Amino acid sequence: xxxxxxIMIVIAHPDDAEFGAAGSVAQWxxxxxxxxxxxxxxxxxxxxxxxxxxxxxxxxxxxEQRNAARVLGVGDVVFLDMVDQQLEETPxxxxxxxxxxxxxxxxxxxxxxxxxxxxWHRDHRIVGQVVMDALFPYARDHMAYPDMxxxxxxxHKVKEVLFFGTEAVNHxxxxxxTFSLKLSALECHASQVKxxxxxxxxxxxxxxxxxxxxxxxxxLAEAFHRVRMPD
Numbered sequence: 001x002x003x004x005x006x007i008m009i010v011i012a013h014p015d016d017a018e019f020g021a022a023g024s025v026a027q028w029x030x031x032x033x034x035x036x037x038x039x040x041x042x043x044x045x046x047x048x049x050x051x052x053x054x055x056x057x058x059x060x061x062x063x064e065q066r067n068a069a070r071v072l073g074v075g076d077v078v079f080l081d082m083v084d085q086q087l088e089e090t091p092x093x094x095x096x097x098x099x100x101x102x103x104x105x106x107x108x109x110x111x112x113x114x115x116x117x118x119x120w121h122r123d124h125r126i127v128g129q130v131v132m133d134a135l136f137p138y139a140r141d142h143m144a145y146p147d148m149x150x151x152x153x154x155x156h157k158v159k160e161v162l163f164f165g166t167e168a169v170n171h172x173x174x175x176x177x178t179f180s181l182k183l184s185a186l187e188c189h190a191s192q193v194k195x196x197x198x199x200x201x202x203x204x205x206x207x208x209x210x211x212x213x214x215x216x217x218x219x220l221a222e223a224f225h226r227v228r229m230p231d
Contacts, residue, residue, distance in 0.1 A: 005075065006033040008106035010097060010131045012087060012123035014043045014065035015189040020164030021110055022072055022182040023175025023209070024222050029073030030178070036104050037069055037077045038097070040127050045084035046192060060191050068188035072181060087126040089133075097134035098145060102153035109135060113163035113225055120165070128163060135161065136229065157231070162224040171226035172216035175209060179220050182209075 007028055009017045017025065017037055025035055043061035044054035062079060069077050080096060087093070101109070114128030138144040140157045162171065175182060183205055187193060198204045206220065213221035 004034070005036045005104040005106050007035045007108045007110065008038060008101065008104050009035065009110040010038040010040065010100075010127060012040050012112065012121065012127045013046065013084065014039055014061040015068070015186070015192045016112060016124070017110075018068050018072075018182065018186045018189060020112065021162070021222055021224075022068070022185045023178040023220070024173045025072045025074065026178035026181040026185075027173070027175065035072070035074045036106070037065070037074055038080065038100055039065060039077065040080045040087060040093075041082045041084040041123060042079070043084050046195070048195060057191065061189075064189045064191060068185040071185040071188060085123060087123045087130075089126055089130055093130050094134050094138065095145060097130055098138045099148065099153060101134060101139040101158065102148060102156050105156045107159045108162060109158050109160075110162045110164065110224075113166035113168070116165055116167050124165060132161065158229050160229055161227040163227070164222065164224055166223065166225040168225045169212075169215065169223040171224045172213060172218055172221040173224070174216075174218040174220070175222055176218065176220045179206070179209060 009021060011017050029035055042058040044058040046061070047057055066077055078100065109131060111131040112124035112128045114125045114132060135158050140155050142149065142155050183202055186205065187201065193201060209220040209222070212223040213219060
């Protein structure tokens with residue numbers, strides 16, 4: 001039986017959701033909304049530790065992601081287990097995302113902005129583009145992937161998309177009341193946080209959220225490019 005979630009967050013790596021949207025996620029779950037994470041890669045490249053094996057790093061990062069999700073009240077975490085730094089815009093990848101959209105039937109989908117210029121992780125660009133293409137038109141059209149109909153995966157129209165990491169901000173979410181949960185969730189990603197070599201994580205994160213709040217009425221915010229999907 002299909003499970004309906006209000007919000008689906010599709011990310012390239014463990015920790016992307018916490019950096020981009022954890023304060024918003026904490027607010028949504030506190031309001032009783034259901035959130036599901038889809039983590040596309042296994043995160044097996046994100047370390048400067050030359051003694052770490054890819055297999056062990058992948059295990060650690062999945063555990064960290066599950067812990068962060070629990071802090072935020074996320075209902076489910078799906079790992080696609082693709083190789084870090086090797087995401088490609090393929091029919092198989094798009095089909096996998098369409099399948100999950102039809103399975104979870106979210107009202108809102110979040111992902112990384114595929115149109116950010118210059119310095120941006122390639123996996124972030126790829127996953128954002130695949131998500132946008134999966135949403136429109138493939139997830140909504142019954143003649144796309146007709147075999148899914150036999151599995152009970154009916155077409156689904158998402159209402160809106162929020163892209164984080166964007167240079168074209170047109171939407172802010174106030175996280176003044178959930179900043180501490182964002183910090184706690186981010187600190188679950190210990191293997192990644194240490195790579196930033198930040199002495200005071202709370203101060204660093206607060207300044208980041210203050211910058212994201214610029215142009216809004218909020219003190220601390222997360223910033224997105226919001227796309228309203230056609231009916």
